[in-house]
Amino acid sequence: MKKNILDLLNEKLKPAIGCTEPIAIALAGAIAMHNAKEINTDKINNIEVNASVNIIKNAMGVMLPLVYEAGIDLAVTLGVLSYDNYDKMLEVLNDVDENMIKKAKEIIEAGKVKINLADTKKKLYIEVILTIDKEKIKVIIEDNHTNVSLIEINGKVIMNKENETFDKATNLNNWDNIDLDDIMEFVDNVNVKDLKIIEDSINLNKKISKEGLNNAYGLEVARNIINNINKGYYHEDIQKVASYVTSAGTDARMGGAQMAVMSNSGSGNQGIVATLPIVAVGEKLKIDNEKIIRGVTLSHLVTIYIKLRFGVLSALCGAVVAGIGASCGLVYIMGGTRNNVKMAINNMVGNLTGMICDGAKPGCALKVAQVASTAVDSALLSLAGKSVSDLDGIVTNNYANTIENFTRLSQDASEVLEDIILDSMLNK
Numbered sequence: 025m026k027k028n029i030l031d032l033l034n035e036k037l038k039p040a041i042g043c044t045e046p047i048a049i050a051l052a053g054a055i056a057m058h059n060a061k062e063i064n065t066d067k068i069n070n071i072e073v074n075a076s077v078n079i080i081k082n083a084m085g086v087m088l089p090l091v092y093e094a095g096i097d098l099a100v101t102l103g104v105l106s107y108d109n110y111d112k113m114l115e116v117l118n119d120v121d122e123n124m125i126k127k128a129k130e131i132i133e134a135g136k137v138k139i140n141l142a143d144t145k146k147k148l149y150i151e152v153i154l155t156i157d158k159e160k161i162k163v164i165i166e167d168n169h170t171n172v173s174l175i176e177i178n179g180k181v182i183m184n185k186e187n188e189t190f191d192k193a194t195n196l197n198n199w200d201n202i203d204l205d206d207i208m209e210f211v212d213n214v215n216v217k218d219l220k221i222i223e224d225s226i227n228l229n230k231k232i233s234k235e236g237l238n239n240a241y242g243l244e245v246a247r248n249i250i251n252n253i254n255k256g257y258y259h260e261d262i263q264k265v266a267s268y269v270t271s272a273g274t275d276a277r278m279g280g281a282q283m284a285v286m287s288n289s290g291s292g293n294q295g296i297v298a299t300l301p302i303v304a305v306g307e308k309l310k311i312d313n314e315k316i317i318r319g320v321t322l323s324h325l326v327t328i329y330i331k332l333r334f335g336v337l338s339a340l341c342g343a344v345v346a347g348i349g350a351s352c353g354l355v356y357i358m359g360g361t362r363n364n365v366k367m368a369i370n371n372m373v374g375n376l377t378g379m380i381c382d383g384a385k386p387g388c389a390l391k392v393a394q395v396a397s398t399a400v401d402s403a404l405l406s407l408a409g410k411s412v413s414d415l416d417g418i419v420t421n422n423y424a425n426t427i428e429n430f431t432r433l434s435q436d437a438s439e440v441l442e443d444i445i446l447d448s449m450l451n452k
Contacts, residue, residue: 025202029210029325030218036328037221038170039228039284040114040292042089043277043384045082045337048169049073049096049150050103051116056154056163057107059175059182065105067157068131073100074142076149077442078337084449085385087242087280090120094385097137100152101128113170115284147337147438148290168336169290204369204423207329208362211322216314222321225286229273229299232283236272241279242386245393246272262305263400266354269304270297271393278386288324288346289331293388297346298323301396302353311357322365323353333431339441340434341379343388347395348372354403366423367406373430374412374419375402382445 040047053071057063073096075083083096091098102117105124109116131137142149150165164174175183236246249268253260273296277285288295299320306316327349334345351368360368375398379391405411414421418429 025206026210026214028202029207030214032328033219033221033321033324036289036331037225037295037324038114038287038290039224040287040295041118041282041284042280042292043082043086044114044169044287044290044292045079045384046086046088046096046099047114047117048148048165049075049079049083049099049152050106051110051113051170052150052152052163052165052172053100053103053154054107054110054116055172055175056152056161057104057156058110059161059163059177060107060154060156060159062157062159063107064157065127065131068104068136068154069157070153070155071100071104071131071137072140072151072153072155073097073138074140074149074151074153076142076144076146076337077446078147079150080139080141081381081442081446081449082337082384085383086278087386088120089117089280089282091125092280095132096139097132098128101131101137103152104154114287118282120282147335202329204326204329204366205362207322207325208365211318211325211356214318214321216317219317219321221286222317222324225295225299225324226303226317226320228284228286229296230303232276232281232285232296233269233273233300235281235283236274236276236279237268239276239281241275241281243389244275245389246275249393262308263397265308266301266304266400267393267397270300270396271389273300274389274392275386278384278388288327289342290336291342291346293384293392294327294331294342294346297343297392297395297399298327298349298353301347301350301399302357305354305400306357309358315357319353319357321353322356323349325349326352326369330427330431333427334434335431335438337381338434339380339438339445340377341381341391341395343392343395344372344376344379347376347399350396351399351402351406354399355406358403358407360403360407364406364409367409367411368402369423370412370419370426371402371405371410372398373426374416377418377430377433380441380445383449
């Protein structure tokens with residue numbers, strides 16, 4: 025079981041630069057161009073993107089790293105121009121420069137890029153068709169952000185894995201039989217030296233948080249919280265510290281900072297939320313570093329546990345899933361029991377379940393600030409022995425059933441919500 029859980033962490037925690045949906049689009053573009061026989065950007069005739077509702081929703085409004093502009097057309101075109109980085113996966117746009125941005129805009133202004141809604145029920149589906157000179161190259165990414173399932177050149181399939189299951193983590197032996205008690209047992213007993221991926225997540229996400237605190241990005245949610253602390257409107261308690269440290273990471277990430285974060289289950293914001301509230305509160309309370317690492321491990325694992333059931337993309341906000349993990353991690357570092365951890369899950373689900381995902385954009389930092397704040401509230405409530413009861417809505421006396429009810433909303437109720445959200449976004 026220990027190996028299964030370590031494998032899960034290493035499968036689901038990945039460095040990523042920029043929001044993962046537009047970056048996945050860029051990755052598909054880079055792979056398409058990489059497979060061209062003659063790579064000459066002046067011979068590009070057409071770049072077509074066919075994507076699922078969730079991909080379009082999450083890629084429309086978020087700032088691309090370094091570019092500080094949004095756009096699916098810009099994401100795919102920069103990906104095509106970044107073909108040398110195709111193997112860097114979610115860091116594919118790491119080497120974007122001013123010349124590439126200028127070239128990408130020329131291609132777009134020439135009317136060579138088209139964006140369409142794909143005819144698919146899949147939550148995560150990206151199809152890029154690149155026509156360059158006499159070649160036509162199709163690349164499909166589906167089900168997760170780096171799962172390349174098809175490469176086709178001039179109608180000839182050179183790689184086809186559409187019918188295979190790529191998400192290794194969901195098929196780990198016995199993972200379906202692992203529950204929260206098993207996760208807690210692992211967190212208590214694992215050798216901290218085996219948790220390098222967790223330390224990396226802490227270090228990466230702290231760096232982008234500092235960037236968001238030191239420089240102006242997006243709505244500057246975190247910097248505004250600090251300004252209001254300085255004005256005496258807020259107190260710098262653990263709740264506000266968790267809120268501004270965490271939202272600073274999202275301010276920078278969604279505002280175009282060219283810095284990697286440690287993503288969780290394909291989402292950088294989920295990685296930020298699963299990490300930084302525990303680090304912020306732990307450092308504020310001067311908690312031992314090893315305890316913080318174990319608390320962050322619990323947070324990431326609870327987030328993954330729920331995400332495997334929640335789905336990779338949804339009409340519900342994924343930051344709430346990571347916030348549930350964060351609340352569990354906060355309970356852990358503050359000396360709570362396993363029962364307190366389970367109470368924290370109920371408290372979070374009873375509070376933030378209805379938060380929708382209306383696309384990735386700088387305003388996500390507001391939601392992240394709220395989630396981090398609520399994670400502290402829910403943790404402290406559970407430490408006082410208080411839990412939302414089974415008389416309250418979808419919450420039950422069994423945390424696993426509470427999670428099942430929560431994830432059913434994500435899976436079964438998302439389609440109608442997604443259509444409404446996308447329609448609202450496209451018709452402003």
